[in-house]
Amino acid sequence: MPSGTAVSRRGAGADDDAAVAQIELIGVRKEFGDSRHPVVAVEGADLAIADGELFAILGPSGSGKTTLLRMIAGFEQPTAGTIKLGGRDVTALPPARRDTNTVFQQYALFPHMTVTQNVEYGLRVRGVGKAERRRRATEALEMVRLTGHAARKPAELSGGQQQRVALARALVGRPRVLLLDEPLGALDLKLREQMQVELKAIQREVGITFVIVTHDQDEALTLCDRLVVLNEGRIEQIGAAREVYEHPANRFVADFVGTSNVLDGDSARAVLGRPGTFAIRPERIAVLDPAAPAPAGQRTVTAEVAEVVYAGPITRVAATVTGSDGLPGPVRLTATLLSAEASTALTHGTRVVLAWPDTAVRDLTDLSTESEEDS
Secondary structure, eight states: OOOHHHHHHHHHHHHHHHHHHEEEEEEEEEEEEEETSSSSEEEEEEEOOOTTOOOEEEEESSHHHHHHHHHHHHHSSSSSSEETTEEEEOOOOOGGGGSSEOEEEEEEEETTSHHHHHHHHHHHHTTOOHHHHHHHHHHHHHTTOGGGTTOOOOSOOOOOHHHHHHHHHHEEEEEEEEEEEEEETTOHHHHHHHHHHHHHHHEEEEEEEEEEEEEOOOHHHHHSSEEEEEEEEEEEEEEHHHHHHSOSSSHHHHHHHOOEEEEEEEHHHHHHOOOOOEEEEEGGGGGOOOTTTTTEEEEEEEEEEEEEEETTEEEEEEEOOOOOOTTTOEEEEEEEGGGGGOOTTOOTTEEEEEEEEGGEEEEEHHHHHHHHHOO
16 A cells, blocks of 8 residues: 655645645535525635545534535535545546545445455455455455454444444555545444544554544544644634644634633633633643742632532533622633642632633634634
């Protein structure tokens, strides 16, 4: 199978991505319905995905992410724009003539066939000889660590094992691009987390481009090199997972990717003492005893604990900032603490001091205005 380059796997810049792009979308638009009353699913998408990259398409339900994936696969035709795979214009080509394969949330394994027969099926349809089919199916099952399950039927496998069979079936054809539409959505939380690790390891091993559609922010951040955030068919931000999380492009991204305390209007003046729109990630906020010395160089506000939620390794603390010194209130802020460091004395009504460094505050004022004007 083709290997990804070191540059693309490390998340190259936009210019580098365009130079080695495995997938390019140029001004792609998709409408459904008739011309008099069109419903726009994707609007003006410009996107370059590098060879060998693990890329996520992230967005809420109805954001256009599955439609975007289906256009890359060839199951949907764009209303306007161009789609290129490996530098070749494939906009009008059907799925069978694109060097891609797709894994859907429902794995659609043949229940009467063994694991090996399921993996071989696509090769058999294409007329590949029996010995070559068996050799390539064995290789694919080795990749997904299912060699010992080759003779089993799908009903004898766990959900995670069935997912890996679907992966092997998609990989056995040696596509240059593997498209995965909510591939872990049917799994329970623990198995989903295990399969995230498995997927990342498999992608690293085979070295081909993986594009994963998901609505799960944690899954996108865990899996991908880079991601695109969609909202109502429009691209809100493209970037490395860390960049998108720590430097959201606008209020929508700050709200949707992870959790943020978004402050504007009176809430910004109450907490930060100035107008505008700002975001503070909960894990950047410390919860302190009011009797403790104020940390140097940090902004502090007094608050009252409204709720404490223990969640295993972390504890979430919601606290209410009351207005003081002429500032409006109340405003609720959420802090996320490591449970090992969270005081058991934190209960409803406890007076605390919330503190954070200036670097924790993301100013979205101009960005939020631009986003509203664009929409």
